[in-house]
Amino acid sequence: MLDNNLKTQLKAYLEKVTQPIEIVASLDSSESAHEMSSLLNDIANLSSQITLTEQRGADERTPSFSLNRAGSNMGIRFAGVPMGHEFTSLVLALLQVGGHPPKADADVLEQIRALEGEYVFETYISLSCQNCPDVVQALNLMAVINPNIRHTMIDGALFQDEVAARQIMAVPTVFLNGESFGQGRMSLEEILAKLDTGAAQREAAKIAQKEVFDMLIVGGGPAGASAAIYAARKGIRTGVVAERFGGQVLDTMGIENFISVKETEGPKMAAALEQHVKSYDVDIMNLQRAEALIPGENIEIRLAGGASLKAKTVVLATGARWREMNVPGEKEYRNRGVAYCPHCDGPLFKGKRVAVIGGGNSGVEAAIDLAGIVSHVTLLEFDSHLRADAVLQRKLFSLPNVSVVTSAQTTEVTGDGNKVNGLRYTDRKSGTAHHVELEGIFVQIGLLPNTDWLKGTVALSNRGEIEVDAHGRTSVPGVFAAGDATTTPYKQIIIAMGEGSKAALSAFDHLIRSSAPQESKVAIAA
Known part of the structure; x- marks a missing residue:
């Protein structure tokens, strides 16, 4: 099932496992079950910490398999052969079940542990979906951390009767305790925000206490990320407020025109952008939607959660979204065809x-x-x-x-x-x-710029794009813009990154010029 190169890489990862893992597979005579058995036997042969038990039709979903730490039920099951985009989900689940610490902030892990009640999640995916792994990996992690959480990944192509019965026409689709929970890409933080109803209020209170930023970037896509890096490298107080870090790149499948990178995928690039920004002293405020911009000596950005942020300069990098047809029936049947x-x-x-x-x-x-x-x-x-x-x-x-x-x-x-x-x-x-x-x-x-919240404040084109000059300046002093939300032609990742860097440099130039002391007049004695 796995080629030698992949086996070598996986064996190196599995050396990080510190606790025994038990894999229990429920199989039948189908071709998919044969593939699953081959995959799991390959994995079990790569580590002495892993044991595999194969049973015939032992679960309601067959073929499927569970991952457990020896002596405990971790509540993780894969109903389907997790290859394609989901192979990474399988590897991470193996590492986390095997005791390797997850890469998540300590406060996020504590928030997961604090969840009370029983949570049984089911996620329907397709192996070609680049948005699905984030959801699968987040819910698997939650199952590892909190014993009250269970999660099953279900390959919709393999269990088509369930897909038809539940009228699933978009992936990922998540059910919680048998009821619809959500559709589309969801980060770990977004899932927690839906479960922990007090999280938004706590975050708004925290944001309201923040001091004035030297530069605040609104948007976390390629333009926003590059602006944040260039600003932080100047040693100034830099913040990023984003509805979802990564922006539209998260929804992009194949990227083959980013110079020096022959090919990659959007989610991988988005993760790399976030890690690069986090390597600098940048205050990232994710899952926050901007609602208004109020010009002034310190520019104010009001957020949907009720909090406000102030900054000496602002870079708008809110990107764009898929354009809708705006015809009867479109909204009614969204994700239902x-x-x-x-x-x-x-x-x-x-x-x-x-x-x-x-x-x-x-x-x-x-x-x-x-x-x-x-x-x-x-x-x-x-x-x-x-x-x-x-x-x-x-x-x-x-x-x-x-x-x-x-x-x-x-x-x-x-x-x-x-x-x-x-x-x-x-x-x-x-x-x-x-x-x-x-x-x-x-x-x-095509695309529509995410600029509705700026109408009447910043000059927009007849297409709703933010009007910028060659330096990224907008019609409001101290406010700059970059990326797909602007009038800059050609909506490309590499162009957005360049424009984001330029906007940050222009904003920094504005910052140092506006904060420079006034020229003093010195009296010269005659």
Whole structure:
């Protein structure tokens, strides 16, 4: 199951295990069970601390396996073969069950230990989902730390009857004690915030006590991270307030155009950004959404949690979000057939009919990827022609199960009350209305800047982007901006990083000039 190179790497990791691990597998005669047995035997042979017991149909979900510290029930189960993006989740679970200390802040670990009550989590994932491992790893860690917590990872492609019964059409989807808990990427801190209802108030009180920052960065994506690093290296008091550190990079699958890095994945890059920022003296305030900017000698940023922060200079790096179609039915059926991440949710539509909205690079790439999973893809483009690169279009038109409709204006998402069953569109040339029967819709029509909270305070373009000059200055003195939220052309990670660095340097220049003493007049005796 594992190649020699991976075995060598895993063996080195397993040397960190200090306590015996018991793996108990529930198997049947399926191909997936055979793969699971092969994987687990490979792992057990790599460490004398690991024992494997194989049983026939011993759990309600088969094939599956549990990880336990010898003599105790850790409450961690994998219902599926955790390869692909989830292999890291398996390795971390092995290390943590085996006594290796987790990489989490001490106050977060204490918050987990303090949770009272019984928590049984179930997380439905797909092995191609880059957002799922964060949720799986967070809940596994919580199960290791708190004996009242149980967690099972479930591969939706393997347990399709459950997916259908629970009407799961997006991953990750988390259930707590049998009830829906959440969908989409969630960090450990976000999960704790939902469970520990007093955490937000405690954090707001803590934030309210903070002194004035020399530079405050709003946003934790590539632009915000680079601004924070450049500011901190100047030795000034630097803070970052972010709704989620990493920003849209967390939702990006493959990155192949970041110079000097041949290829990587968004979550890996986001984690590296956060670790780099944390290596400096930067006050990171995560899970905090900015609601208002109030200009003044000290600029005030008001947060949704009720607290406010003040700073001598501010760098706005709030990024962008997926653009929605804004048609009837879209919000009603979001995560019930309407999706925005083909890599994450595509496997849930295996053998089904789907549509992709958008004929740019993102839309065409999504259609190509989905064509290998679903029965048929209908791509709809508003313009009279596709806008994707020629090489992508050639690949798209070579696929036998893809239809392309141009000059198509989507007008409605239709459903049966529980899930999507089609969409309506109008032919912009003839005015003819059409209805396409399908089970899924993937929206890929670009981005919207996260700037609604700045309207009336900072000058915005007609597209809602923050207007900046060559130095990253905005219309408000002391306020600078960078990244996808600005009028800077070409929304690329590498450009956002450069613009974030530039904005921080410009803000630092403003800071030292505005704080310099006034020129004094010296009387000269005649």
